Each structure stands twice: as structure tokens, then as C-alpha cells.
Amino acid sequence: SAVISQKPSRDICQRGTSLTIQCQVDSQVTMMFWYRQQPGQSLTLIATANQGSEATYESGFVIDKFPISRPNLTFSTLTVSNMSPEDSSIYLCSVTRDSTDTQYFGPGTRLTVL
Amino acid sequence: AQTVTQSQPEMSVQEAETVTLSCTYDTSESDYYLFWYKQPPSRQMILVIRQEAYKQQNATENRFSVNFQKAAKSFSLKISDSQLGDAAMYFCAYNGGSQGNLIFGKGTKLSVKP
Numbered sequence: 643s644a645v646i647s648q649k650p651s652r653d654i655c656q657r658g659t660s661l662t663i664q665c666q667v668d669s670q671v672t673m674m675f676w677y678r679q680q681p682g683q684s685l686t687l688i689a690t691a692n693q694g695s696e697a698t699y700e701s702g703f704v705i706d707k708f709p710i711s712r713p714n715l716t717f718s719t720l721t722v723s724n725m726s727p728e729d730s731s732i733y734l735c736s737v738t739r740d741s742t743d744t745q746y747f748g749p750g751t752r753l754t755v756l
Numbered sequence: 757a758q759t760v761t762q763s764q765p766e767m768s769v770q771e772a773e774t775v776t777l778s779c780t781y782d783t784s785e786s787d788y789y790l791f792w793y794k795q796p797p798s799r800q801m802i803l804v805i806r807q808e809a810y811k812q813q814n815a816t817e818n819r820f821s822v823n824f825q826k827a828a829k830s831f832s833l834k835i836s837d838s839q840l841g842d843a844a845m846y847f848c849a850y851n852g853g854s855q856g857n858l859i860f861g862k863g864t865k866l867s868v869k870p
Contacts, residue, residue: 643803673856684847684860685801732799741856742789747801 644669644737646748654754655725662721663751665735670715672739676708679732679750688733691718725755758783760850762861769838770869776823777833777864779848785809789851790824791858792833796844804846807831835866843868 645668655661665674674691689697689710697710712718722729732752736745759782769775781790792804807815807824814822819839823832835842848861 675857679799684862685858686860687857690855690857734801736801736858738856742851742853743856744791744803744806745851745856745858746803747793750799750801752799 643744643746644671646735646737646746648733648735648748648751650751651749652752652754654756656756657726659725660721660723661725661753662719663733663735663753665718665720665748667716667737671737672715673737673741674712674718675736675738675745676710676718676720677734677736679734681730685734688720691720691735722753725753727755729753730755758785758850758852758859760848760859760861762848762864764864765862766865766867768867768869769835769842771838771840773838774834774836775838775866777835777846777848777866779831779833779861781829781831781848781850783829783850783852785852788853790822790831791849791851792820792822792831793847793849793860794842794844795847795863801847805833838868840868840870842866 647666649664676688677685688703689699691712693712709721732750734750735748738745788809790807794802819836845863847863849858
């Protein structure tokens with residue numbers, strides 16, 4: 643399994659601002675994903691972060707709201723833009739070697755928007 | 757579209773006893789992968805067990821085992837000799853293998869009584 647870190651671990655932000663979350667892996671991985679977990683809910687996939695190309699977004703998530711970068715095989719960022727209280731959630735990144743392999747998760751970023 | 761259903765929002769077990777968490781799923785795929793993840797209050801998603809659909813043998817990991825019924829599309833998790841540290845949210849997840857992303861059930865909150 644991979645060792646995955648996320649920064650920040652938590653943050654409290656004001657409405658209308660943006661926050662960038664970083665995900666760092668200790669080894670090269672093929673696939674990286676970003677999930678959202680709203681309070682008391684399950685995990686929902688936001689997008690697949692593709693190295694060297696635009697991320698692939700799930701229905702209901704758009705690039706203008708959740709821009710994603712993946713400059714190399716060990717690092718990705720997710721930005722939550724123009725935040726509102728409805729964006730208060732835990733954001734988790736996950737990694738896997740290929741589409742059939744087990745996914746391993748980072749520790750998550752708890753975001754509160756006031 | 758694939759779906760994952762966990763019909764037990766909450767479960768409780770006495771320490772040292774056995775508990776079974778239920779999960780059903782819907783898919784038209786023949787090859788896929790199923791997982792149980794544990795999420796304690798620390799919010800870290802921890803892999804408990806993995807099952808490949810093409811394997812008839814049920815997966816086991818120490819005190820954790822699954823009952824995989826492919827025809828019934830059922831994937832239950834049995835925890836034997838329950839420990840206080842097993843208290844957490846348990847999520848059942850499906851991976852169809854082509855896109856690599858996970859589809860999660862809503863989760864079951866497990867409490868362990870001393």
C-alpha cells in the first residue's frame with residue numbers, strides 16, 4: 643500500500659473564498675481520485691485526476707468549481723472555489739496502481755465554510 | 757448504473773461476539789471487485805477486505821470474512837471476536853474495473869459494547 647498525505651488536515655474558510663487541498667503519495671501511482679464526504683454521508687466521487695491532461699469529472703461536478711491539477715505521478719491538488727456553506731465536507735484523495743487494484747485513501751481534509 | 761445498498765444504518769455488538777454487516781449491489785458486469793472499508797472517527801478510510809468477483813472462495817483477513825453470493829449480488833462482512841477498536845463506520849464499495857473509481861454504500865455505524 644502507498645503512504646498518502648493531505649494538506650491541510652482541516653480548515654475553516656469564509657464564504658466566497660477558495661481553498662486548495664494537496665495530495666502527496668510516497669510512490670508513483672497511475673490513478674488518483676478525489677472524493678467528497680458530506681456530513682453524515684457516504685463518499686461521492688468528484689473526479690479522476692489525470693496526469694498531463696484535464697481531470698475527468700463526475701456528473702454534478704464542474705471544473706470551474708473544483709479545478710484539479712496533477713503535474714506528476716505522485717501529486718495532485720483539488721481547489722474548492724467560491725465556497726459556500728454547502729461545500730463543508732471532508733475531501734479525500736485516493737490512489738491505485740490500476741483500475742482493478744485496491745484504492746488507498748489519504749487522511750482527508752475537513753473543510754468548514756462559514 | 758451500478759448501485760450499492762447497505763440496509764443497516766446502525767448495528768451494535770457485544771465485545772467478543774460476532775456481527776454481520778449486510779451489503780447488496782446491482783450490476784450487469786460479470787467481472788468486478790468488492791471492498792469493505794472502515795472509517796473510525798479519525799475519518800481515515802481503512803481497507804478491511806477485498807473480493808474479486810471471479811473468485812468463488814470467500815475472502816478472509818484474520819477476524820474479518822465475507823459471504824459473497826454472486827448470483828444474489830450480496831456481499832456481507834462478518835466480524836468475529838469483536839473488539840472495541842472495531843467501532844467505526846463500515847462502507848461497502850464496488851469497482852467495475854474499467855474506470856477504477858469506487859461506488860460506495862451509505863455505510864453502517866457499528867458500536868461495540870464492553
